[in-house]
Amino acid sequence: MSIYLNADNKVIVQGITGREGLYHANRMNAYGTKVAGGVTPGKGGQTVDGFAVFDTVSEAKAKTGATTSVIFVPPPFAADAILEAANAGIELVVCITEGIPVHDMLKAVAALPPGVRLVGPNCPGLVSPGQALVGIMPGHVFQPGAVGLVSRSGTLTYEIVDLLTRAGIGQSTCVGIGGDPIIGTVFTDCLRAFEKDEHTRAVVIVGEIGGTDEEDAAKLIATREFTKPAVAFIGGRSAPEGKRMGHAGAIVSGGTGTAQAKVEAFGAVNVPVADSPAQIPALVERILAKAGRA
Numbered sequence: 001m002s003i004y005l006n007a008d009n010k011v012i013v014q015g016i017t018g019r020e021g022l023y024h025a026n027r028m029n030a031y032g033t034k035v036a037g038g039v040t041p042g043k044g045g046q047t048v049d050g051f052a053v054f055d056t057v058s059e060a061k062a063k064t065g066a067t068t069s070v071i072f073v074p075p076p077f078a079a080d081a082i083l084e085a086a087n088a089g090i091e092l093v094v095c096i097t098e099g100i101p102v103h104d105m106l107k108a109v110a111a112l113p114p115g116v117r118l119v120g121p122n123c124p125g126l127v128s129p130g131q132a133l134v135g136i137m138p139g140h141v142f143q144p145g146a147v148g149l150v151s152r153s154g155t156l157t158y159e160i161v162d163l164l165t166r167a168g169i170g171q172s173t174c175v176g177i178g179g180d181p182i183i184g185t186v187f188t189d190c191l192r193a194f195e196k197d198e199h200t201r202a203v204v205i206v207g208e209i210g211g212t213d214e215e216d217a218a219k220l221i222a223t224r225e226f227t228k229p230a231v232a233f234i235g236g237r238s239a240p241e242g243k244r245m246g247h248a249g250a251i252v253s254g255g256t257g258t259a260q261a262k263v264e265a266f267g268a269v270n271v272p273v274a275d276s277p278a279q280i281p282a283l284v285e286r287i288l289a290k291a292g293r294a
Contacts, residue, residue, distance in 0.1 A: 003148075003193035004173050004200075005128035010066040012090075013038040014057065014073055014081050017048055021072035024096075024136055025051055028070075031139040033132040036064035057088040068092040070125065070134050078121060079104035082184075086116040093184070094134050095120035105182040118184025124154035124176035128199075137176065145170015146199065147284055150190040151206035152179045152213070156235055160206060160277050167281035172199040179208065187217035191226040202228055202288055204280060205271070208235035210257040218265035229287035232266045233274045234259045 011028065015021035016038020026049060029035045037052040037060055044055030054060040057069060069085040071078060071094065078097040085093045093116060100121050112118060119126060125135010129142035137154075141162040147169055151157040154176050161174060173194075177185050187205060194200045203226075207214035214234065220226050263273045272287070274280045 002197060003126070003175060003190060004197050005126065005132040005134065007032060007131045008034065009068050009092075009132055009134075010034045010036040010064055011068045011070060011132075011134055012036055012054075012057065012060045012064060012066040013051070014040075014069055014071045014085065016040060016051055016053060016072075017043050017046070018072055020096075022048055022051075024070075024072065025049070027136075027139070028133055031127075031133040032130075033134060036060070036066045039069075057085045057090065061088050061090060066090065068134060069094065071095040071097055071120075073097055075099040075101070079108040082108050082118060082121075083111055086112050086118070091116060092134075093118045094123070094125050095178075095184075096123065096125060096135055098122040100180070102180075102182055105180065109182055109184055112184070117189075119175065120178045120180075120183060120185075122180045123178030123183070124157060126173060126175040128173045129171050135176070137174070141165055142174065143170040144172075146172055146201040147288075148172045148190075148194045148197065148200040148203040149174040149206065150187055150194075150203065151176050152208050153206060153235055156206050156208075156233070156277065160204060160233070160280055163277060163281050164204075164284065167285070169281055169284055172197065172201075179210075181211070187213045188220045191217055191220055191230075195226050195228060200228065202284060202291065203230045204284065205230055205232040205266075206235070207232060207262055209259050209262075212257065214262040215265045218262075218269050218271070221269040221271065229291045230271050231274060231280060231283040231287060232262075232271050233277060233280060234262045 017040040073081040127133040130144035
C-alpha cells in the first residue's frame with residue numbers, strides 16, 4: 001500500500017462525538033481531507049458539525065466508501081477500535097490514542113488482516129502536503145515537495161518540517177509512527193514504501209533512544225532494499241541509561257537502544273546523522289545535490 005495520501009481518500013473518524021475527535025475532524029476537513037463521517041457506538045443517525053455519525057465502522061464504510069480511519073477512542077477501547085476498522089475492510093488505520101495497554105496492542109497487531117496498514121498508536125498521524133492530513137499534525141508548517149519524513153516523535157516532526165519548509169524544502173509525505181513499544185508501522189515499513197513512492201526523492205529519518213528500529217532501518221539500507229538518499233537525527237542522546245525519556249518505548253536498558261549505537265548503525269551505511277535538528281536542511285540539500293549529480 002502506498003504511503004502517499006491522495007486528495008480523494010475518504011476518511012472516517014472513530015470517536016467523532018468526543019471533544020478531541022470532533023476538533024480534529026474539523027481541522028482535517030479544513031485542510032482538505034475528505035472526512036466522510038464518524039463512528040460512535042450508540043449515536044448512529046446523528047449529525048455533528050455536518051458529519052454523519054454511524055454506529056459501526058462497517059456501516060460507515062458501506063455508506064461512505066471510506067478507505068481510511070483515524071482513531072480518537074479512549075485507551076481501554078482503542079485496540080478493539082483498531083481491529084473493528086481493520087476487519088471492516090479499512091486499508092489505512094491511524095491510531096492517535098495514547099496509553100493503550102501493551103498487552104492489548106500485542107493482540108491487536110497480531111490479529112491485523114493482511115493488507116491493512118496500521119500507523120500508531122500514540123502517533124500524530126501522517127500528511128501528504130497539499131493532498132490530505134490524517135491525524136493531529138499542524139498542517140500549516142508543511143509544504144508540498146519531494147522529501148519524505150518518518151519519525152518516532154511528533155514534536156520533532158513539527159520542528160524539523162518547519163525548518164525544512166523555511167529552507168524551501170518541501171515534503172512528499174510525513175509519517176509519525178509513534179513512540180510506543182508496540183506499533184503497527186515501523187521505520188523499515190516506511191522506507192520500503194518511500195522506495196516505491198514516485199513523489200519521494202529523499203527521506204529524513206527521525207529516531208530516538210530505545211528499541212532497535214533505527215538499527216533495523218540501517219540494516220535494510222545495507223541490503224539495498226532502500227536506495228534513495230537519506231539523513232537521520234537521533235533524539236535523547238543525553239538520556240541516562242535505564243531512564244525512560246518521553247515515549248514509553250524510549251528507554252535504554254541491557255546495553256541496547258543507545259543513541260550512539262543508532263548513530264553508528266547509520267554511519268556504517270553512509271547515512272549522515274545530524275547533531276541537531278537545525279543541521280537537517282543543509283544535510284538534505286547536500287544529499288539531493290549529490291543525487292542530482294549521480
